Amino acid sequence: MSKKKKLVVQNVEVTFILNGKKVTKQIRPSLLLIDFIRDELSLAGTKPGCLEGECGACSVLIDGAAVNSCMYLAINIHGKNLTTIEGLSDVNGLDPVQDSMIKHGAVQCGFCSSGMTMSIKSMQIKYKKDKKKPSKEEIKKGLEGNLCRCTGYVKIIEAAEAVINKVK
Amino acid sequence: MSKKLNVIGTPIPKIDAGIRITGKAVYGQDVKLPGMLHGAILRAEYPCAEFTIDVSAARKLPGVIAVITADDIDCNNISYKKDHPILKKGEVNCIRDEIAAVAAESKEIAERAIKLIKVKYKEKKGIYDPFDALKPNAPLVNKYLKDSKFAKNISDIFFYEHGNLEEQKKKSAVIISKRFVLPRVTHCCMATSNITADYSSVTKRLTLYSSTQVPFLYQRDMAHALKMNASDIRVIQVVIGGGFGSKLDMYPFEPIAAILSIKTGKPVQIIFDREEEFIASPTRQNMVIDLIAGADKNGKFTFRDVTIVKDNGAFTSWGATTPFVMMQTFSSLYQMPACRFESKAVYTNNISAGSFRGYGNPQAAFAIESCIDLMADKLGMDKAEIRLLNANYAGEITGQGMHYDTCGHIEALKTVIEKSDLRNTNKETLRNTNKYESTNKEKETVNTDSYIRKNPYFVDNVDRYKRGVGIASMMHVGGGAKIYRSDGCGTTLKLDDYGHLTLITGSSEIGQGSETVLAMMASEELTIPMNKIKVINTDTDVKPWDVGVHASRTSFVAGNSVLGAVKKLKEKLNQKAAVLLKCTIENLIYENEEIKNSDGSNSVRIEKVVREMHFGGQNELCTVNHFYEPTSDFQDKQFKGNVSGTYAFAAQSAEVEVDTYTGNIKVLNIHVAQDVGKVLNPLNIMGQIEGGVLTGVGYGISEELIMENGRVLNPNFHNYKMLTASDVPDIHFYPIETNDSLGPYGAKGMAEAPLIPTAAAIANAVADAIGVRIYSLPITPEKVLKAIKEKTD
Numbered sequence: 028m029s030k031k032k033k034l035v036v037q038n039v040e041v042t043f044i045l046n047g048k049k050v051t052k053q054i055r056p057s058l059l060l061i062d063f064i065r066d067e068l069s070l071a072g073t074k075p076g077c078l079e080g081e082c083g084a085c086s087v088l089i090d091g092a093a094v095n096s097c098m099y100l101a102i103n104i105h106g107k108n109l110t111t112i113e114g115l116s117d118v119n120g121l122d123p124v125q126d127s128m129i130k131h132g133a134v135q136c137g138f139c140s141s142g143m144t145m146s147i148k149s150m151q152i153k154y155k156k157d158k159k160k161p162s163k164e165e166i167k168k169g170l171e172g173n174l175c176r177c178t179g180y181v182k183i184i185e186a187a188e189a190v191i192n193k194v195k
Numbered sequence: 196m197s198k199k200l201n202v203i204g205t206p207i208p209k210i211d212a213g214i215r216i217t218g219k220a221v222y223g224q225d226v227k228l229p230g231m232l233h234g235a236i237l238r239a240e241y242p243c244a245e246f247t248i249d250v251s252a253a254r255k256l257p258g259v260i261a262v263i264t265a266d267d268i269d270c271n272n273i274s275y276k277k278d279h280p281i282l283k284k285g286e287v288n289c290i291r292d293e294i295a296a297v298a299a300e301s302k303e304i305a306e307r308a309i310k311l312i313k314v315k316y317k318e319k320k321g322i323y324d325p326f327d328a329l330k331p332n333a334p335l336v337n338k339y340l341k342d343s344k345f346a347k348n349i350s351d352i353f354f355y356e357h358g359n360l361e362e363q364k365k366k367s368a369v370i371i372s373k374r375f376v377l378p379r380v381t382h383c384c385m386a387t388s389n390i391t392a393d394y395s396s397v398t399k400r401l402t403l404y405s406s407t408q409v410p411f412l413y414q415r416d417m418a419h420a421l422k423m424n425a426s427d428i429r430v431i432q433v434v435i436g437g438g439f440g441s442k443l444d445m446y447p448f449e450p451i452a453a454i455l456s457i458k459t460g461k462p463v464q465i466i467f468d469r470e471e472e473f474i475a476s477p478t479r480q481n482m483v484i485d486l487i488a489g490a491d492k493n494g495k496f497t498f499r500d501v502t503i504v505k506d507n508g509a510f511t512s513w514g515a516t517t518p519f520v521m522m523q524t525f526s527s528l529y530q531m532p533a534c535r536f537e538s539k540a541v542y543t544n545n546i547s548a549g550s551f552r553g554y555g556n557p558q559a560a561f562a563i564e565s566c567i568d569l570m571a572d573k574l575g576m577d578k579a580e581i582r583l584l585n586a587n588y589a590g591e592i593t594g595q596g597m598h599y600d601t602c603g604h605i606e607a608l609k610t611v612i613e614k615s616d617l618r619n620t621n622k623e624t625l626r627n628t629n630k631y632e633s634t635n636k637e638k639e640t641v642n643t644d645s646y647i648r649k650n651p652y653f654v655d656n657v658d659r660y661k662r663g664v665g666i667a668s669m670m671h672v673g674g675g676a677k678i679y680r681s682d683g684c685g686t687t688l689k690l691d692d693y694g695h696l697t698l699i700t701g702s703s704e705i706g707q708g709s710e711t712v713l714a715m716m717a718s719e720e721l722t723i724p725m726n727k728i729k730v731i732n733t734d735t736d737v738k739p740w741d742v743g744v745h746a747s748r749t750s751f752v753a754g755n756s757v758l759g760a761v762k763k764l765k766e767k768l769n770q771k772a773a774v775l776l777k778c779t780i781e782n783l784i785y786e787n788e789e790i791k792n793s794d795g796s797n798s799v800r801i802e803k804v805v806r807e808m809h810f811g812g813q814n815e816l817c818t819v820n821h822f823y824e825p826t827s828d829f830q831d832k833q834f835k836g837n838v839s840g841t842y843a844f845a846a847q848s849a850e851v852e853v854d855t856y857t858g859n860i861k862v863l864n865i866h867v868a869q870d871v872g873k874v875l876n877p878l879n880i881m882g883q884i885e886g887g888v889l890t891g892v893g894y895g896i897s898e899e900l901i902m903e904n905g906r907v908l909n910p911n912f913h914n915y916k917m918l919t920a921s922d923v924p925d926i927h928f929y930p931i932e933t934n935d936s937l938g939p940y941g942a943k944g945m946a947e948a949p950l951i952p953t954a955a956a957i958a959n960a961v962a963d964a965i966g967v968r969i970y971s972l973p974i975t976p977e978k979v980l981k982a983i984k985e986k987t988d
């Protein structure tokens with residue numbers, strides 16, 4: 028064994044908005060956002076499905092846009108607005124996206140549901156900003172990065188369409 | 196069923212959806228216990244090798260609490276055939292073989308420790324093709340299988356026959372003989388395999404936070420493996436992130452976590468990463484089916500002669516019993532005068548197969564339905580006609596002794612034939628719009644052609660894109676399956692002083708919605724609203740016995756168990772209510788949480804009755820227990836008998852469009868007509884249909900776990916093609932309600948069925964579209980192009 032050099036890595040301070048509240052934390056520069064969220068912020072609703080950027084279970088909102096938290100370095104959250112599934116609902120109740128997911132029967136095992144919800148939320152924000160109504164095909168496209176084995180996606184697409192386009 | 200139903204049949208969202216959609220559900224990945232250690236497993240580097248191992252460096256790493264190899268444990272072998280050592284000693288026989296395990300203070304330390312383990316391998320030539328393993332000179336793959344009555348490298352054989360094959364052959368005007376090759380696919384549960392084991396050195400009891408689908412069999416298997424008393428093992432099911440049959444067996448990582456916990460006295464958690472999940476979790480049985488099938492000149496089926504060789508992998512799981520289910524389909528799907536069936540599960544140095552939703556029947560359906568189309572072609576018969584002529588019917592007792600008391604097969608076929616416009620499909624011209632009745636009863640217009648029309652090369656596209664329609668059927672057990680000594684389920688009901696009901700069921704929720712359906716049944720009968728019903732179903736120390744989630748049995752078996760328990764609860768309530776209402780016990784009415792006398796003139800709240808029972812002179816609690824065992828039989832040694840309480844039937848049609856330039860298949864529509872007995876919850880049932888169908892589409896056109904010389908070449912979602920939202924066809928569902936007299940409210944099991952005929956229907960549709968048939972799944976673009984080329988050459 029070669030002599031081990033102890034590499035001292037300095038923690039970095041990040042300040043950001045977490046689910047509506049300003050937070051400051053010291054973190055390792057190599058820390059992935061998903062581990063930061065799950066292990067250090069103890070928010071377990073963000074799910075590790077693959078940790079390879081392929082399944083979308085770990086999706087969170089950064090400044091309103093869905094991002095795979097397993098492909099994102101936690102230090103880059105500095106100065107940004109982070110929303111996890113726990114931040115969508117509050118004491119007053121569920122976010123309309125969550126409500127739509129439940130009502131449309133879009134939740135089976137639920138492991139993909141946090142990520143799906145975040146992707147739908149992100150679409151909802153985007154299309155609202157652009158004052159556009161997405162087509163069904165566009166909604167499907169927007170969900171392509173989120174895998175689900177239980178539902179066959181149909182109910183998820185319906186839930187998304189209903190809440191984004193406010194149709195029944 | 197004449198009674199008016201208020202809850203059953205209504206679209207009630209899953210009662211557990213709320214915790215799942217808010218991030219509050221605790222999956223295996225989310226379990227955190229005080230002092231918990233993280234476990235990791237070292238697996239083989241070669242699929243077939245001898246090895247020596249040195250773990251000393253790993254043991255010395257700070258933060259490592261325990262390192263174990265086969266030398267450190269004293270355990271029984273596990274698996275369905277007890278042919279699987281938990282940790283392998285001296286030799287490995289497949290790439291997922293566990294050779295050492297570590298428990299450490301963090302995941303990172305555990306992984307570093309794994310890398311410090313030194314292993315020297317002497318590679319041997321493995322066997323990766325089951326046909327090679329059957330050769331006389333082949334080396335022995337699994338030496339742990341004891342008292343086998345089979346030849347070398349055979350784990351299991353199923354043999355079945357009925358009727359006079361030779362006579363039927365003589366009657367046949369057409370005989371088709373074909374080989375079908377079925378791929379290895381895997382479950383892709385979105386939550387990877389996980390376990391947290393917590394052994395107390397004080398109580399000597401072991402608690403397992405597990406995702407098992409079969410907690411009581413698991414408890415027994417774990418006890419056998421660890422040489423413990425089963426009652427000292429408590430299985431607590433975490434919220435399960437997908438099962439689909441993958442969690443029917445106990446795998447080595449689970450006792451490994453338990454052993455590490457026993458050795459360290461601390462909780463130990465093992466979570467697979469996605470690559471490990473692809474390599475080390477089970478697969479659907481890949482197999483080769485040789486099917487010879489005949490029909491007489493009128494198109495009546497005469498016989499099926501089936502020979503199957505399945506790749507068992509290095510060890511044997513419950514999945515080895517899939518032929519038990521497949522033989523039912525070969526012997527009894529469509530009227531069948533004679534059938535001979537033989538299957539061998541053959542050991543190889545590949546990863547071992549497990550059980551997967553559909554349990555052999557997607558494979559069987561592919562072979563059978565392809566042959567039916569071939570027979571129809573040869574006889575010059577209509578593909579719909581030949582199926583209707585041979586369809587199963589109510590009252591039929593099959594050659595295998597199964598009683599089809601209710602049977603929606605004919606209706607299912609008629610429905611999909613009509614809906615998919617099978618006979619009028621004009622393959623050369625594009626239709627403008629296709630109108631379909633969707634199940635939620637709203638009219639839906641699907642313009643499937645728009646994307647083609649937008650294409651600038653439209654003029655060419657008529658030739659380029661070929662459309663086809665295919666149909667396929669399925670039959671599957673719908674009322675449990677008697678394969679274990681008991682196929683029953685227990686229920687405990689507890690009505691509290693406030694009129695709320697706690698329903699403790701032996702059955703398990705794996706996302707399929709059983710919790711909701713069981714609560715709906717209790718709500719229906721007792722008129723207690725859904726939000727006053729709590730379902731407890733995750734703890735073997737609390738819940739009564741159940742054989743587990745498999746064979747589409749939960750609604751049927753656990754449902755009947757709930758109804759039996761409710762009956763007992765009502766008897767109790769009625770006695771007290773009659774006293775309070777000063778009336779006779781007969782004909783009491785339940786309405787709006789009240790019990791009324793027969794003319795409705797006097798009533799009392801249920802909660803009041805409970806309180807009177809509890810605090811009145813009687814001092815009794817309003818609790819009951821019930822155990823329901825289906826009336827099905829064990830089949831005899833020849834596999835004859837009525838194995839299930841009832842049987843589910845379905846037909847599907849697939850409409851596809853094949854791009855003859857690229858070989859791509861676009862599945863446009865899937866029509867599903869299924870005999871579900873009775874729709875208990877339309878929202879739930881659609882979810883099961885759609886999820887099953889899409890998994891079936893994946894099986895048909897995109898999914899395959901590719902192996903080469905014992906190694907998995909595509910252990911990630913990038914290269915293993917699970918379908919996405921963009922691939923979803925329009926799925927149309929037409930429930931057929933046959934009201935089975937044994938099912939709860941007439942319902943049959945339904946959840947496996949939707950994926951069974953899908954791939955078969957797609958294969959038939961592709962053949963219809965391009966005029967050549969492909970005999971192996973998945974039907975990839977490469978296979979399509981090759982087939983088209985061979986046809987034109």
Ligand code: FES
Nearest residue numbers: 076077078083097
């Ligand atoms: S866990 Fe991040 S994409 Fe799968």
Ligand code: FES
Nearest residue numbers: 136137139175177
């Ligand atoms: S609901 Fe289970 S993976 Fe989507």
